[in-house]
Amino acid sequence: MDFLLEIIMTPAILACLKIAVIILLFAMPLGTLLTLMERKWSAMIQDRVGPNRANIGKFTGNGLLHIAADGLKSIFKEDTIPKGANGFLYLIAPFFGLIAAVAIFAIIPIAGPIGNFTFQVTDVNPGLLFIFAITSLNVYGAVLAGTSSNSKFALLGGTRASAQMISYEVFMGLALMGIFMVYGTTRVSGIVNGQNEYWFGNLVPMWGIFTQPLGFILFFTALVAETKRAPFDAPEGESEIVAGYFLEYSGMRWSAFMLAEYVSLVGVAALMTTLFFGGYHVPWLHLWENAPQWIVTILQILKFTFFTVVFCWFQIQLRWTVPKFRFDQTMGLGWKKLLPLSLVNIIVTALVILTLA
Amino acid sequence: MPKLNICKYSSGGIMELKVKRVERVDGVKEAIFLPAIFNGLRLTVKHFWRNLFGARDVVTINYPEEKRHVSPRWRGRHRLTRLQNGFLSCVACYMCETVCPSKCIHIEAGEHPDLSVEKYPVVFDIDELRCVFCGLCVEACPKDAIRMDTGVVSMAYTSRQTFDFTRDLLRDSYDPKLHSNPKYEDEDLPKPVKQSEALPNSQGIPAT
Ligand code: SF4
Numbered sequence: 166m167d168f169l170l171e172i173i174m175t176p177a178i179l180a181c182l183k184i185a186v187i188i189l190l191f192a193m194p195l196g197t198l199l200t201l202m203e204r205k206w207s208a209m210i211q212d213r214v215g216p217n218r219a220n221i222g223k224f225t226g227n228g229l230l231h232i233a234a235d236g237l238k239s240i241f242k243e244d245t246i247p248k249g250a251n252g253f254l255y256l257i258a259p260f261f262g263l264i265a266a267v268a269i270f271a272i273i274p275i276a277g278p279i280g281n282f283t284f285q286v287t288d289v290n291p292g293l294l295f296i297f298a299i300t301s302l303n304v305y306g307a308v309l310a311g312t313s314s315n316s317k318f319a320l321l322g323g324t325r326a327s328a329q330m331i332s333y334e335v336f337m338g339l340a341l342m343g344i345f346m347v348y349g350t351t352r353v354s355g356i357v358n359g360q361n362e363y364w365f366g367n368l369v370p371m372w373g374i375f376t377q378p379l380g381f382i383l384f385f386t387a388l389v390a391e392t393k394r395a396p397f398d399a400p401e402g403e404s405e406i407v408a409g410y411f412l413e414y415s416g417m418r419w420s421a422f423m424l425a426e427y428v429s430l431v432g433v434a435a436l437m438t439t440l441f442f443g444g445y446h447v448p449w450l451h452l453w454e455n456a457p458q459w460i461v462t463i464l465q466i467l468k469f470t471f472f473t474v475v476f477c478w479f480q481i482q483l484r485w486t487v488p489k490f491r492f493d494q495t496m497g498l499g500w501k502k503l504l505p506l507s508l509v510n511i512i513v514t515a516l517v518i519l520t521l522a
Numbered sequence: 523m524p525k526l527n528i529c530k531y532s533s534g535g536i537m538e539l540k541v542k543r544v545e546r547v548d549g550v551k552e553a554i555f556l557p558a559i560f561n562g563l564r565l566t567v568k569h570f571w572r573n574l575f576g577a578r579d580v581v582t583i584n585y586p587e588e589k590r591h592v593s594p595r596w597r598g599r600h601r602l603t604r605l606q607n608g609f610l611s612c613v614a615c616y617m618c619e620t621v622c623p624s625k626c627i628h629i630e631a632g633e634h635p636d637l638s639v640e641k642y643p644v645v646f647d648i649d650e651l652r653c654v655f656c657g658l659c660v661e662a663c664p665k666d667a668i669r670m671d672t673g674v675v676s677m678a679y680t681s682r683q684t685f686d687f688t689r690d691l692l693r694d695s696y697d698p699k700l701h702s703n704p705k706y707e708d709e710d711l712p713k714p715v716k717q718s719e720a721l722p723n724s725q726g727i728p729a730t
C-alpha cells in the first residue's frame with residue numbers, strides 16, 4: 166500500500182492524475198453539457214422549448230439525451246476530405262483548437278492546497294504568460310483549417326480569425342498588466358492569494374473586479390473575441406461566409422471544433438473566476454476559525470464551480486443578446502478603443518499604486 | 523437631409539414610399555456600447571429567468587402531443603354522413619362531382635336495395651392529393667351527405683395510395699395504420715332494412 170502511494174505521489178504521475186481529474190471530470194463534462202445548454206438556454210431566452218425529442222423509450226431527460234444523440238451521430242458520419250485539400254493539415258487542424266482550449270486548465274487552481282498537495286496541475290513561474298502563449302496557439306486551429314480545406318469561405322474565415330485573434334491578443338496582455346501590478350506577480354497562485362486580502366477591515370475582498378474594474382471589462386472582451394463567440398463571431402459569420410473556417414468539416418472533426426469552442430468557453434469562465442473573482446477563495450471564510458480542512462476544500466471547489474458556471478451562462482446570455490459586429494467594427498473597436506483604454510488603465514493603475522505606496 | 527421622421531408625400535407630387543427614418547445618434551453612450559448591452563441583457567435575462575422556472579412565456583405548441591385548436595368550420599378531410607338507419611345520405615346525384623374544380627371526386631351510381639332511396643354510390647372516391655379543400659362539394663350537396671368537419675387537418679401519409687379515399691373509408695372513421703391497403707368490400711354496405719322500417723323517399727312517398 167505504501168509502495169503504491171509512493172508511486173502515485175511521484176510528481177509525474179500525480180500531474181497525470183490531476184490532468185485526468187481536472188480535464189475529464191471538470192472541463193470536458195462542463196463543455197459537453199454546454200453544447201446542450203447553449204441550445205436550451207437560448208430557447209428560454211427566446212420563449213421556445215429547445216431540444217427535447219431525443220429519447221430512449223419514454224425517457225428524454227428534458228433534452229439531456231441530445232448530447233448522446235449528437236455524439237453518436239457525429240461518430241457515424243462520414244469524415245470527408247474535400248477535393249484539393251491539404252490532407253495532413255486538414256486532418257490535424259481541429260485538434261490544435263482543442264488542445265489549446267484544454268491546456269488553459271493546466272494552471273488553474275480549483276481549490277486551495279492541502280499541505281504539499283495542490284489542486285492545480287502545475288504552478289508555472291511565468292503563470293499567465295503561459296495563457297497568452299496557449300491562446301496564440303489557438304489561432305493555428307482556425308488558420309490551418311481555413312487554408313487547408315480548399316474553400317473560399319473557409320479561407321475567408323481563417324484570415325478573419327487570424328486577424329481578429331492577433332489584434333485582440335495585443336491588448337489582452339495589456340489589459341492584464343494592471344492585475345500583475347496590483348498583485349505583484351504573474352504566478353496564478355500569487356494572484357489568487359492576493360485576492361484573499363480585504364479592504365476596510367473585513368468588508369470588501371480585494372477581488373480583481375474591485376481592484377481592476379476596467380481591466381476586467383477589457384480582458385473579458387478580449388477573451389470573448391479570442392474564443393470567436395458573438396458579438397465577435399465574424400470568423401464564423403454564418404450570415405456571410407456560411408460557417409467560416411470549419412465549413413468543410415464533418416463528423417467527429419467538426420465536433421472537435423464545437424467541443425473546442427465550448428471547452429474554451431469553460432476555460433474563459435474559469436480564468437475570469439481565477440483572476441477577477443477571488444479564484445477558489447471563499448470570501449469571509451477566514452472568519453470561521455478552526456474550520457475543518459475538508460469542509461474548506463469542498464466549499465472552495467463549490468465556489469469555484471459556481472462562479473465558473475455563472476460565467477459560462479453569462480457568455481451564452483451575451484451571445485443571444487448582442488448582435489454581431491461587422492468585421493471592420495471588430496477591428497476598429499480593438500485597435501482604436503480597447504487598445505488605448507488598456508494603456509490608460511495601465512497608467513492609472515501605476516499612478517494609484519505609486520500614490521498609495 | 524429633412525428633419526422629418528416620417529416622410530409622407532413630397533410636394534413635388536412624386537409619391538415616395540412611407541419610410542421611417544431613425545436618426546443615427548453618435549454620442550458617448552453609443553460609443554462605449556455598455557449601456558446598450560446592459561439594456562439588452564436586462565430584457566434577455568428577464569425572459570431567461572421567467573422561463574427557467576416553469577416555462578411561463580413559452581409559446582411553442584408541442585405538435586404531435588398538443589394540437590392547435592382549429593375552428594369547427596375548418597375544412598378538413600371529407601366524410602360521408604349517414605342517415606339514422608345507417609344508410610349513406612348520398613343519393614349519387616353527381617352534384618359534387620360536377621362542381622369540383624379539381625375533378626377529384628369519382629362517383630358511380632347503383633340501384634339501392636331499398637326502393638325508397640332509388641340510387642346510392644357504389645363507388646365514391648376522393649383523391650385527397652388533388653383536392654384543394656375549397657368546400658364547394660359540401661355546398662353543392664342537396665342532401666348534406668358530404669361534409670368536411672372531421673377535424674383531420676394534416677394528412678401526412680407515406681404512400682400515394684393512402685390518399686385515395688374510397689367510399690367506406692370516407693364513411694367510417696379512418697385510420698391509415700389500420701387500413702394500409704384500402705379497397706372496396708361490398709359486404710360493408712349498409713344492409714337493407716325491412717320494408718316497413720324504410721324511410722319515405724324524397725317525395726315523401728313511403729316505401730311499400
Ligand atoms: S373540397 Fe373542392 S376540390 Fe375538394 S373534393 Fe370538394 S369540391 Fe373538390
Ligand code: SF4
Nearest residue numbers: 612613615616618663
Ligand atoms: S352532391 Fe351529395 S348527394 Fe350528390 S353525389 Fe355528392 S355527396 Fe352524394
